[in-house]
Amino acid sequence: MISILLIEDDPLIQKTVNLKLKKEGFDVVCCSDGKEGVEKLKELLPDIVITDLMLPYVSGLEIVSAVKEIKEKNIPVIVFSGMGQEQVVEEAFQLGADDYITKPFSLSELTIRIKKQLKR
Amino acid sequence: MHSRDTFFRFIRPEHLYLTALFFIVVTFIIVTSIYVYLYLRKKRYFLKQFITDRLDEYISTILIGEDALPEDLLLNDELAGILSRKNGQQLAIDQLINTKKNLTGHAAESIIALYEKLNLKAISVKKFKSPVWYKKAKGIYELYMMNQKNMEQQIVKYTNSNNEYVRMEAQTAIIGFSGFSGLSFLSNLSYPLTDWQQIKLLEQLHLLNPDKMDDLPLWLQSTNEYVVLFALKLAETYQQMQVHAEVVNCLNSQSERIRHQAILTLGRIAQDDTTATLKAIYAREAYSNKQIILKQIAIIGTDDDIDFLMTVLKTEANDNLKLDALRAIMKCSLDGDKIVADAADNNSVITAMAKQINYEMIK
Amino acid sequence: MSGFNILSDGLTYGIFIYSVTLLLFYVFIGLYSIGETRQYIHKNNFTDYRLLASSSHIPSISILAPAYNEGATIIENVRSLLSLFYNNLEVIIINDGSKDDSLEKLIEAYQLQPVPHYIQYKIQTKEIRCVYKSKNPIYRKLVVVDKVNGGKADALNVGINISSNDYIVCIDVDCILEQDALLKMVKPFLEQTDRKVIATGGVIRIANSCEIKDGRLVKVHLPDNYWARMQSLEYIRAFILGRMAWARLNGLLLISGAFGAFDKQIVIACGGYNHNTVGEDMELVVRMRRYMEEKKTPYRVAYIPDPLCWTEAPVSTRIFGRQRTRWTRGTIETLKLHKVMFFNPRYHVLGMLSYPYWFFFEMLAPPIEFIGFIAFVIMALLGVIEWQVFVALLTFIVTFGYMYSAFAAFMEVITYNMYRRKTDMAKLLLTALTEPFIFHPFGVWAAIKGYIDLLRKKKSWGEMTRQGFGQSPVIKK
Numbered sequence: 001m002i003s004i005l006l007i008e009d010d011p012l013i014q015k016t017v018n019l020k021l022k023k024e025g026f027d028v029v030c031c032s033d034g035k036e037g038v039e040k041l042k043e044l045l046p047d048i049v050i051t052d053l054m055l056p057y058v059s060g061l062e063i064v065s066a067v068k069e070i071k072e073k074n075i076p077v078i079v080f081s082g083m084g085q086e087q088v089v090e091e092a093f094q095l096g097a098d099d100y101i102t103k104p105f106s107l108s109e110l111t112i113r114i115k116k117q118l119k120r
Numbered sequence: 121m122h123s124r125d126t127f128f129r130f131i132r133p134e135h136l137y138l139t140a141l142f143f144i145v146v147t148f149i150i151v152t153s154i155y156v157y158l159y160l161r162k163k164r165y166f167l168k169q170f171i172t173d174r175l176d177e178y179i180s181t182i183l184i185g186e187d188a189l190p191e192d193l194l195l196n197d198e199l200a201g202i203l204s205r206k207n208g209q210q211l212a213i214d215q216l217i218n219t220k221k222n223l224t225g226h227a228a229e230s231i232i233a234l235y236e237k238l239n240l241k242a243i244s245v246k247k248f249k250s251p252v253w254y255k256k257a258k259g260i261y262e263l264y265m266m267n268q269k270n271m272e273q274q275i276v277k278y279t280n281s282n283n284e285y286v287r288m289e290a291q292t293a294i295i296g297f298s299g300f301s302g303l304s305f306l307s308n309l310s311y312p313l314t315d316w317q318q319i320k321l322l323e324q325l326h327l328l329n330p331d332k333m334d335d336l337p338l339w340l341q342s343t344n345e346y347v348v349l350f351a352l353k354l355a356e357t358y359q360q361m362q363v364h365a366e367v368v369n370c371l372n373s374q375s376e377r378i379r380h381q382a383i384l385t386l387g388r389i390a391q392d393d394t395t396a397t398l399k400a401i402y403a404r405e406a407y408s409n410k411q412i413i414l415k416q417i418a419i420i421g422t423d424d425d426i427d428f429l430m431t432v433l434k435t436e437a438n439d440n441l442k443l444d445a446l447r448a449i450m451k452c453s454l455d456g457d458k459i460v461a462d463a464a465d466n467n468s469v470i471t472a473m474a475k476q477i478n479y480e481m482i483k
Numbered sequence: 484m485s486g487f488n489i490l491s492d493g494l495t496y497g498i499f500i501y502s503v504t505l506l507l508f509y510v511f512i513g514l515y516s517i518g519e520t521r522q523y524i525h526k527n528n529f530t531d532y533r534l535l536a537s538s539s540h541i542p543s544i545s546i547l548a549p550a551y552n553e554g555a556t557i558i559e560n561v562r563s564l565l566s567l568f569y570n571n572l573e574v575i576i577i578n579d580g581s582k583d584d585s586l587e588k589l590i591e592a593y594q595l596q597p598v599p600h601y602i603q604y605k606i607q608t609k610e611i612r613c614v615y616k617s618k619n620p621i622y623r624k625l626v627v628v629d630k631v632n633g634g635k636a637d638a639l640n641v642g643i644n645i646s647s648n649d650y651i652v653c654i655d656v657d658c659i660l661e662q663d664a665l666l667k668m669v670k671p672f673l674e675q676t677d678r679k680v681i682a683t684g685g686v687i688r689i690a691n692s693c694e695i696k697d698g699r700l701v702k703v704h705l706p707d708n709y710w711a712r713m714q715s716l717e718y719i720r721a722f723i724l725g726r727m728a729w730a731r732l733n734g735l736l737l738i739s740g741a742f743g744a745f746d747k748q749i750v751i752a753c754g755g756y757n758h759n760t761v762g763e764d765m766e767l768v769v770r771m772r773r774y775m776e777e778k779k780t781p782y783r784v785a786y787i788p789d790p791l792c793w794t795e796a797p798v799s800t801r802i803f804g805r806q807r808t809r810w811t812r813g814t815i816e817t818l819k820l821h822k823v824m825f826f827n828p829r830y831h832v833l834g835m836l837s838y839p840y841w842f843f844f845e846m847l848a849p850p851i852e853f854i855g856f857i858a859f860v861i862m863a864l865l866g867v868i869e870w871q872v873f874v875a876l877l878t879f880i881v882t883f884g885y886m887y888s889a890f891a892a893f894m895e896v897i898t899y900n901m902y903r904r905k906t907d908m909a910k911l912l913l914t915a916l917t918e919p920f921i922f923h924p925f926g927v928w929a930a931i932k933g934y935i936d937l938l939r940k941k942k943s944w945g946e947m948t949r950q951g952f953g954q955s956p957v958i959k960k
Contacts (some may be wrong), residue, residue, distance in 0.1 A: 012176060013222055019180050025862060035697055054533075055700050056566050060619050079493075085537045091620060107224035140875075143882035150889040151912060154896050158522035158905055161896075212494075221531070254525040261529045285526060315673035319540045346676075353540070439603040475599035 002118060005046040007037035008065060008080065009055055013103075017050075020107050021093045021114070030044055034058025038066050043072050049115055050110075052080045053088050068096035076117040080105070155332055167202065171211045174199050179219060179231060213240050217265045235266050245271070249251050257289040264293035272297045279305035288317050295324050300331035303354075306339050306347050313346035318353060330358050340366040348373070349381055356385040364389055371401055380409050384446075387416035395421055399428050407438065414444035421452035427461060433463060433470070446470070491867045498855045499876065506846050506883050509724075513890055516727035520788055520898055527789075532663040542649050542672065543571040544665055545747075547642030549635050550657040551578055551822035554583040558592045563698030565624060570666040574624050574644045576656065580632030589627055594618045606640040609633035614645065635740070636756035636763035643658050643755055646747060653764075655741045655794060659690060660698055664791040668744040671785035678781040681771050682745045684730070684738035685786075687723045688901065689715045690793035700793050705907040708798040712914050713842055713922040715796075719808040720891040723788065723898065728787035734837035736772075738784070740764030742792035749774070760820070762813015769821050769833075776830050804929040811933030814846050847932035881919045888915040 008014045014030050014054045021028045029044060031037040033057045039073030040070045041049065041063070049067050069107060076098040081089050089100050099113050202208035213235070220231045235241060244266070247259030260278070263271045275297075278290035294302035339351035340363055352370060355363050367389065370382035379401075386394050398413050405413065414432065417425055429452070432445040446463075450456040457478070464471040535541060544566060550557060557576075578586045585796045589595060595615040602611050608630070615627040617686035630641050639653055650669060654660070661667075664685070671680045706712045729735040740763065756763045758882045768784065775782040797803040818841060824834040825842065859876075862868045892911060895901070902908055 010222060012179075012219055015176060016223075016227075032695065034354050054537075054568060056697070058697070059566060059621060062326060065621065082533070082537055088537075094620070104220075104222050105222035106223075108225070112157065126678070133869075134872045137880040140878045140882040143879075143886040147882070147886045147889045150886070150893050152891050154889070154908060154912075157896050158900075158903070158908060161900060161903070179754065199757035254528070258529060312676040314676060316670055317536055319673070320534060322540055323535060323538050328517075440606075443601065471603075472599070473601040476601045479599050 001025070002048070003027045003044060003046040004114070005029050005031070005037065005041060005049045005051075006045065007031045007034065007049070007051040007055065007060075009033060009052060016107065017110065020111065024111055026114075034060070034063055037063055041066060041070070045070070046075065048076050048078070048114060050078045050080070050114070053085065053092060054082055055090065059104060061088070061095060064092050064095045064097050076120065078110075078117060130373050162180075164207065167208060168211050171199075171202060171208060172215050175212065175215050175234075178234065179227070193422060207242075209238075209240055209243050212238065213243060213262055216240070218261065222266065238444045241266070241268060244268070248274075249275040253283045253286055257283075260286070260289040260293050264289075264296040267296075269297050271370050276305070280308055280310060282311070284311070287311060288314075288320075289297070291317065292320060292324065295321055299328045300325065300333055303333060304335065306342070306350065307335055309342075309344055309347055312344075313350055318346075318350050321350075322353065322357060323353075325357075333358070333360070335365050336360055336368050340370065345375055345378060348378055352378070352385045356381070356388045359388050361389045361391075364391055364394075368397060371397070375468075376409065379405070380412065383409060383412050383416060387412075387419050390416075390420040395425055399425070402428075402432075410436075410441055411444055414441065414448050418444070418448035418451045423453045423455075426453055430459075430463070439469075439473075442470070443473055443477070445478075446473055450477060450481060486750070491862050492857070494858050494862070495872065498851070501843075501851060501855075502876070502880055505848070506880075508840065508844060509883075509887055512716065513724050513887065513894075514725045515713040515731060517894065519727045519731040520723065520894070523788055523908055524898065527667075530941070532666045533568065534920045536663070536666050538804055539570060540579050541570055541666070542669060543573070543647075543650055544569060544650045544669060544744075545573040545575055545642070545646035545648040546578065546651070546652045546654060546665075547575050547639055547646065548654050549579050549638030550581065550585055550656045551579045551632070551635075551638075552581045552583045552585065553656055554585040554588055556580070556657060557585050558588055559698055561593070561625065563588065563659055564656075565622065566696060566698065567660060567665055568662050571648070572624050572665070573626060573646065573648055575626045575628060575645055577638040577642050578629045579634070579638040580630060581680060586627070586629055590615065593622050593625055593627075595625075595627055600645070603644055604746055605644050605751050607742050608637050608640045608644065609631060609639055611645075625914060634758055636758035636760075639672075639763075640755040640758070643747060643750060649747055650744055651747045651750065652742075652744045654743075654792070657794065658687075658741055659793045661700075661789075661791045667787050667789055667791060671783075671787070672744075672746065675783070678783045679775070680746070680783050680785050681749050681775060682738055682743060682768060683785040683787060684726060684735060684768075685742040685744075685791045686726075686788055687739050687741050687794050688790045689796045690954065691796055691798065693793065694736055699866065703901045703903075705902055706796070709914070710800065710803050710922075711798050712911065713918060714803075716888060716891070716911055716915055716918070717922075719895045720888065723894050724891055726786050729837070730784065731830060732836065733783055734832045734840075735784045735786060736833075736837045736841055737765045741794050743768075745771075757820075760813060760816040761809045762817045765813055766817040766820065769817055772833050773821060773824065773830065776833060788898070790901060800925070804925070804932070807926055807929035808936060809932040811846075811849065811930040812937050814841065815933070815937055818842055849927045850934060852927050853931055884919055884923075885915065887916070888912075 004019075004021055006014065006017060006028055008017070008030070009032050011032075014032065018030055029046065031040055035058050037051065038058065047065070051060050051063045055063075062099050064077050064079065067075050077094045077096070078120060079089065079097050079100045080103055081100060082103050092100065098117055101110055101113060153454065177210050177316050197373065203212055216231050216235050220228050223231070232460070244259050244262035246270070247255045248263060250256050250259065260275055263275070272294065275290050275293050279294055281287040281290060291305060294305060333354060336351055336355060339347050340355070342348050342351070352367065354360070355367060367382050367385050370378050373379055373382070395417060397415060402410060404482065417429070421429075426449060429445050429449045433442055433449070436442055446460055449459055453459060460470075460474050460477070464474045512558060548564065553560065561574070576589065578589075594617050596618055597613050598616045600614040610631045612629040612631065615629070616625065617625055624646065628641055628645055630638065643651060650667060650672065652665065668685055670681045670682050689706055689711055690700065691702045691708060691711040692871040693700055694704070706715060726735060743764070749771055750767070753767070757766050757770070760766050772782070772784065796846050797806055818838070821838070824830045824838045826839055830838070859873050860869070863870050863873050872904040889912065892908065896908070902911060
């Protein structure tokens with residue numbers, strides 16, 4: 001089963017995305033903050049990471065960095081961002097992010113993008 | 121003894137003790153109120169949790185998008201009971217709005233459908249009709265967050281309301297419903313439009329596809345200073361080249377803020393003669409406007425402007441202006457760094473400035 | 484009628500009238516603040532700050548945080564500041580010649596390197612040694628300035644000189660700010676139409692015994708330590724009641740040095756912070772207000788009642804005492820510097836209400852209480868007045884204090900309700916009972932020491948000015 005690491009601090013989004021992805025047949029691990037996210041990342045080596053960029057304390061950019069530093073596995077990263085955060089998104093791409101989706105977003109679109117990243 | 125008599129003539133200790141007793145009684149009442157309030161708060165908290173959990177379940181089920189019929193969640197008696205009462209209804213509305221903010225498409229529509237199904241719209245409308253300003257404003261907020269477009273006609277007249285908060289929410293609502301065409305309220309606005317509100321509106325518009333603003337030239341000539349400012353910001357953000365003449369006209373305004381924004385806008389809708397126009401007004405402008413003139417020249421200037429910039433560098437005493445002039449020189453000319461190096465020769469201040477600017481350019 | 488009797492009469496009446504006036508002021512402040520706080524909460528009920536924090540149209544802010552020997556926690560503190568949501572932000576840490584390894588720790592943790600920066604001395608300060616920025620783009624908001632030690636005011640002035648943004652937020656480096664703090668503090672500047680907002684003050688809350696995880700406040704608890712707990716109550720009274728009321732009158736004289744936002748241009752025009760006083764936070768606000776009054780420009784000092792900033796309060800009597808002594812000195816020095824405003828109608832509310840209030844009821848209160856108390860005891864012992872009078876007066880004042888504290892606690896509960904648990908509330912109220920007997924007298928004693936210190940320093944002031952840094956800031960006309 002494909003494993004997804006989801007790092008998102010909004011409980012409703014976490015719950016909804018979690019349920020949707022589980023329905024699609026993925027194995028989802030959720031974290032509410034960046035620090036825990038980085039730990040889980042190293043522990044689980046998921047197949048894909050989805051992270052919010054606006055996380056308190058550990059920024060989403062640090063997570064993108066951490067994911068791309070992992071040499072054993074090439075893990076694609078999709079970032080969520082709020083509206084109007086083009087600059088942060090661009091920095092995320094510079095750090096190696098693979099795709100992004102802006103909030104508010106559509107769940108089906110998220111699923112499509114995940115599948116696209118996993119095909120590569 | 122004497123003093124005792126004097127003092128006692130006016131104030132007896134009994135008075136003081138009585139007042140002290142009064143204070144103690146009031147204290148007791150206050151402390152009781154504190155505990156009553158804490159108790160009510162806690163009840164409310166649990167109610168909120170309950171509603172949140174139920175609604176989340178309902179919404180998640182829909183969003184997963186299929187088989188499980190969420191209808192039975194609504195038939196739950198307990199939830200129905202809660203939602204028939206005012207405080208429950210308000211908590212439900214708040215939760216739905218919170219959720220909707222993050223989702224779009226099918227998910228958002230489901231939330232709106234739920235809002236209508238639970239008859240929460242009536243609550244929002246009742247608030248909207250209230251004469252109390254903060255209730256009215258909240259009502260408007262709820263209605264536009266839940267996309268109740270059929271309320272638009274009723275809300276639009278409040279875009280020029282004398283209450284600041286009702287006015288702001290009404291303006292935000294109209295933009296939310298009608299996008300750019302909602303900006304027509306600017307033509308009739310007789311009150312100020314704060315920077316905060318302008319930012320809010322710009323962020324709202326940012327989410328939409330840019331559309332034409334036929335009245336933009338009109339707004340740029342409005343008697344309402346705030347409308348002019350906002351129009352200039354719109355012209356800047358959406359690069360409205362066609363109002364170039366009106367924007368240049370704003371450079372003659374009495375208001376420093378309007379001139380400031382006009383300069384910023386010209387940087388984005390520049391034509392061939394823009395740099396010359398900016399250079400012409402430079403000398404008479406205030407400090408902060410001089411700064412941004414130099415910043416705009418850095419963006420739109422060419423080799424022809426180097427002489428002007430060198431003059432600024434030599435004559436301005438203010439260090440910030442010197443720095444901005446140097447930055448402009450570096451950006452306007454291909455030989456920028458050479459020119460700067462020449463100027464830095466024998467001049468320790470410019471040498472130090474040049475070092476900083478060179479570092480900035482590397483990053 | 485003997486002179487002695489006149490004296491004792493005068494003293495008795497004097498103290499009584501003083502007390503009643505003060506109490507009436509408190510009642511007025513208490514009631515006046517209610518309306519203002521309710522208004523604020525209604526107005527901001529549905530503002531979505533998160534949405535606007537990433538806008539490209541919001542004004543630029545520089546956070547200025549002076550640091551001296553904070554090596555133990557500096558990395559965490561900076562991390563907390565860097566995680567704030569705000570689009571156009573610069574976090575400037577000013578290392579005020581720390582003797583420990585603060586700077587080395589920062590350089591390592593944040594991959595800092597020296598960068599060329601042309602230093603503009605818009606305000607005169609002690610020498611700046613080096614400016615650092617990070618090699619890592621994740622930390623691009625961070626600027627660290629290393630300078631020769633010169634005190635908090637001097638460090639803040641350096642920050643002002645280095646800052647390239649329009650608004651400055653001056654904080655203590657170990658403060659924990661709420662995520663939306665910056666946007667909330669800058670909002671008043673953006674809402675001005677008829678009057679220019681020159682500064683915004685925020686609320687300081689006591690973080691002792693609170694749960695803090697990863698630089699973020701997770702759960703609020705009432706402090707276990709007695710002094711910290713008393714300070715919690717004191718801060719609630721001062722902030723929720725006092726400051727709110729004064730802000731509504733546009734008479735606010737003090738913005739806490741631990742958290743305040745300022746219009747940088749005006750701060751520079753006034754000459755920056757005054758390093759010749761220990762009350763530099765209050766002195767700057769008074770000077771900025773005076774500047775605007777003298778320029779005859781309509782202005783306002785705003786205030787945000789939301790709990791935005793959490794800090795550790797002193798827990799030992801020694802450090803707490805020193806803090807209060809310093810505060811008293813600062814108040815006296817500030818009021819002395821600006822004595823021209825005393826009951827001067829040219830300064831409107833500032834001169835006719837704020838200054839006199841601070842003079843009589845904040846500055847003079849400790850000595851009046853102290854002398855009054857001793858005088859009463861002496862008079863009672865001598866039989867000049869009856870103990871009855873003395874006890875009655877004390878009872879009157881003490882019970883009023885209890886009522887006022889209860890009211891402050893009530894206001895706190897109906898507005899932000901940080902202390903939710905009934906046990907916390909009970910502990911707070913019970914602690915309030917001890918205030919007139921322990922906390923308050925200690926505060927008065929520390930304040931008296933402030934007076935003594937100042938009188939002593941007067942003798943050595945001459946030397947200080949000779950070896951001083953230079954001129955005190957002067958308002959440039």
